Amino acid sequence: MRSSASPPLKWEKLGKIFDPAQFRLPNGCEQFAQAPQALAFDRFTRIYFSSRERDPRNGKYLSHVCFVDFSEEFRRVIRVNDRSVIELGKLGCFDEHGIFPMSVLRHGDKIYGYTCGWSRRTSVSVETSVGIAASDDDGVTFQKVGDGPILTSSLHEPFLVGDGFVLLEGNQFHMWYIFGTDWRRPTNGASPERTYKIGHAVSRDGFAWQKEEGRQIISDRLGPEESQALPTVARIGDRYHMIFCYRESTDFRLNKQRGYRLGHAWSENLEEWVRDDAGLGLDVSVSGWDSDMQCYPNLFQRDGRTYLLYNGNEFGRHGFGIAILK
Amino acid sequence: MFRWEKLGRVFNPRETTDRSWLHEFAQGPCTLLFDDFVRVYFSCRPPPDQSGQYCSYTAFIDLKRDNLFETAKLASQPILPLGGLGEFDEFGIYPTSVIRSGNDVLAFYGGWTRCESVPFNVAIGAAKSSDGGETFRKLGRGPILSYSADEPFVLSGPKVRRFGDRWYLFYIAGRKWKLVDNRPEPVYRIRMAWSRDGIVWTKAGKDLIECRLEEDEAQASPDVFFCDGRYHMFFCYRRSANFRGRDNGYRIGYAVSEDLWHWRRDDSKAGIDVSEDGWDSEMLSYPHVFDLDGETYMFYLGNQVGREGFGLARLEGEL
Numbered sequence: 001m002r003s004s005a006s007p008p009l010k011w012e013k014l015g016k017i018f019d020p021a022q023f024r025l026p027n028g029c030e031q032f033a034q035a036p037q038a039l040a041f042d043r044f045t046r047i048y049f050s051s052r053e054r055d056p057r058n059g060k061y062l063s064h065v066c067f068v069d070f071s072e073e074f075r076r077v078i079r080v081n082d083r084s085v086i087e088l089g090k091l092g093c094f095d096e097h098g099i100f101p102m103s104v105l106r107h108g109d110k111i112y113g114y115t116c117g118w119s120r121r122t123s124v125s126v127e128t129s130v131g132i133a134a135s136d137d138d139g140v141t142f143q144k145v146g147d148g149p150i151l152t153s154s155l156h157e158p159f160l161v162g163d164g165f166v167l168l169e170g171n172q173f174h175m176w177y178i179f180g181t182d183w184r185r186p187t188n189g190a191s192p193e194r195t196y197k198i199g200h201a202v203s204r205d206g207f208a209w210q211k212e213e214g215r216q217i218i219s220d221r222l223g224p225e226e227s228q229a230l231p232t233v234a235r236i237g238d239r240y241h242m243i244f245c246y247r248e249s250t251d252f253r254l255n256k257q258r259g260y261r262l263g264h265a266w267s268e269n270l271e272e273w274v275r276d277d278a279g280l281g282l283d284v285s286v287s288g289w290d291s292d293m294q295c296y297p298n299l300f301q302r303d304g305r306t307y308l309l310y311n312g313n314e315f316g317r318h319g320f321g322i323a324i325l326k
Numbered sequence: 327m328f329r330w331e332k333l334g335r336v337f338n339p340r341e342t343t344d345r346s347w348l349h350e351f352a353q354g355p356c357t358l359l360f361d362d363f364v365r366v367y368f369s370c371r372p373p374p375d376q377s378g379q380y381c382s383y384t385a386f387i388d389l390k391r392d393n394l395f396e397t398a399k400l401a402s403q404p405i406l407p408l409g410g411l412g413e414f415d416e417f418g419i420y421p422t423s424v425i426r427s428g429n430d431v432l433a434f435y436g437g438w439t440r441c442e443s444v445p446f447n448v449a450i451g452a453a454k455s456s457d458g459g460e461t462f463r464k465l466g467r468g469p470i471l472s473y474s475a476d477e478p479f480v481l482s483g484p485k486v487r488r489f490g491d492r493w494y495l496f497y498i499a500g501r502k503w504k505l506v507d508n509r510p511e512p513v514y515r516i517r518m519a520w521s522r523d524g525i526v527w528t529k530a531g532k533d534l535i536e537c538r539l540e541e542d543e544a545q546a547s548p549d550v551f552f553c554d555g556r557y558h559m560f561f562c563y564r565r566s567a568n569f570r571g572r573d574n575g576y577r578i579g580y581a582v583s584e585d586l587w588h589w590r591r592d593d594s595k596a597g598i599d600v601s602e603d604g605w606d607s608e609m610l611s612y613p614h615v616f617d618l619d620g621e622t623y624m625f626y627l628g629n630q631v632g633r634e635g636f637g638l639a640r641l642e643g644e645l
Contacts, residue, residue, distance in 0.1 A: 092479050147476070148478030149473055150475055180412070184411065
């Protein structure tokens with residue numbers, strides 16, 4: 001397994017391709033197009049993302065799933081959604097205050113959406129869990145399977161289960177997701193900040209999941225306080241590659257040195273992963289939309305090519321971009 | 327119909343003045359039998375904080391086996407600390423159900439956290455004692471039974487049992503938060519899960535007890551025991567609105583089953599109701615039935631869901 005590292009992947013950055021401010025989105029969403037997730041159709045690529053409205057009751061954000069359809073070369077927008085893709089949760093439900101992100105998977109004649117639902121707490125800002133929804137109208141709208149989550153906190157994953165990315169390999173469903181390991185106040189009186197790591201679960205049907213229960217599958221580069229988020233996995237050549245984002249757990253919002261970067265690991269069996277950030281071959285730009293931060297990656301393949309969608313500065317406040325594997 | 331003779335209040339938490347965490351409430355009584363005494367776990371609260379919010383702790387009181395109205399010992403500390411920042415049981419451990427497992431005692435409990443849009447959420451945690459149930463250690467920082475697609479929130483009130491080689495948890499799961507005069511009130515139903523080892527649980531995924539009062543009836547404290555070839559369940563139920571007084575407050579219900587899966591509800595058999603006056607004149611809730619030295623007893627809560635403690639009743643005749 002521990003064979004030598006591959007030569008780095010080589011990417012061509014195509015730049016930012018979507019700015020939410022240029023479009024009229026439902027639910028009063030104006031800024032943020034976060035965690036782009038691609039779904040290939042014959043004549044276009046649909047990219048789901050999460051945008052935000054201000055909750056009129058208290059000024060806090062509510063994240064809504066949106067989508068944009070691009071023509072083949074990602075140069076032209078065909079349309080954006082004109083109504084809600086999936087409703088936020090009912091009062092007291094895990095996804096009451098936002099769905100961000102939603103990972104999509106085509107299976108049979110359905111499209112499944114694995115949602116990360118957000119609900120607010122009082123002692124800490126938020127709790128998350130993973131839900132499932134299905135679409136039978138080609139991904140225009142999704143209906144939830146239930147009011148509750150399908151993957152949530154458990155004995156050794158005490159909180160903040162989220163960011164599920166699902167891959168069907170053979171007849172085994174795999175989910176890579178994140179679970180929280182720590183809430184702590186950086187300084188006395190400061191708001192609590194969270195630390196989370198990437199975990200793995202498997203399923204036969206995509207609904208009932210077996211977690212590895214607290215096993216961090218990607219080693220830390222920044223130490224125990226590294227937060228790892230939004231894994232995405234694809235087979236490239238004879239190996240599986242995982243791209244994710246990682247950051248320090250404190251002072252990461254404005255401090256460029258501590259903010260999100262893209263990380264990388266590879267595997268030959270989907271169980272053991274070798275972290276190899278240098279093998280990613282993609283870093284922040286010297287200037288421009290992804291010069292301070294890179295986050296929320298999504299690997300996808302169509303027409304024999306491999307693409308990487310990701311967000312840049314300010315967690316995707318001003319949109320997302322794309323790179324193509326050379 | 328069963329006939330329960332009320333024997334009176336056993337424990338009033340307001341009479342205890344030397345424990346900062348035990349000010350009022352003695353909720354969710356659950357027994358563990360010893361040679362000379364009966365240990366009763368209950369959940370209690372210190373005074374509310376500046377914003378009126380409560381925390382809840384679980385402790386125990388040992389009652390003399392030959393006279394349950396005589397106290398042998400009152401726990402000097404809660405059996406478990408509250409959870410850490412952001413954990414599911416940060417603000418409460420209530421209620422708790424215990425069972426012997428070899429030389430250990432296992433506890434299952436509702437862990438409480440606070441939310442923004444609704445007042446709280448609850449998930450079920452587990453802990454183990456190796457000193458006969460005096461002190462416990464949590465099995466993990468997270469819950470052992472948590473939310474799922476059709477059990478979206480408020481998993482609470484666990485009662486652990488072992489029948490044959492299977493473990494069972496009877497518990498409640500929230501169905502909706504109903505706005506009553508703009509205040510969210512939880513509606514919950516009785517559910518079940520089973521396990522081979524007490525650790526990995528499979529949910530039955532169905533409501534065990536049909537509603538009687540209204541579609542949004544809330545049901546709690548499913549206390550199940552086996553007797554004469556049948557499973558009996560005492561539980562409590564209330565209306566969805568204005569349930570904090572006598573009219574719509576908790577009452578004790580009853581159901582019977584041959585297989586734990588199909589239950590026939592017949593509250594008319596429960597045989598215990600509110601008193602004309604006194605500590606249990608407005609509501610009865612959280613029944614716990616147990617056999618002791620040839621008699622069958624029920625612990626239960628009175629007014630304000632046990633704010634003033636729990637009492638005891640004795641079954642006349644047989645089930």
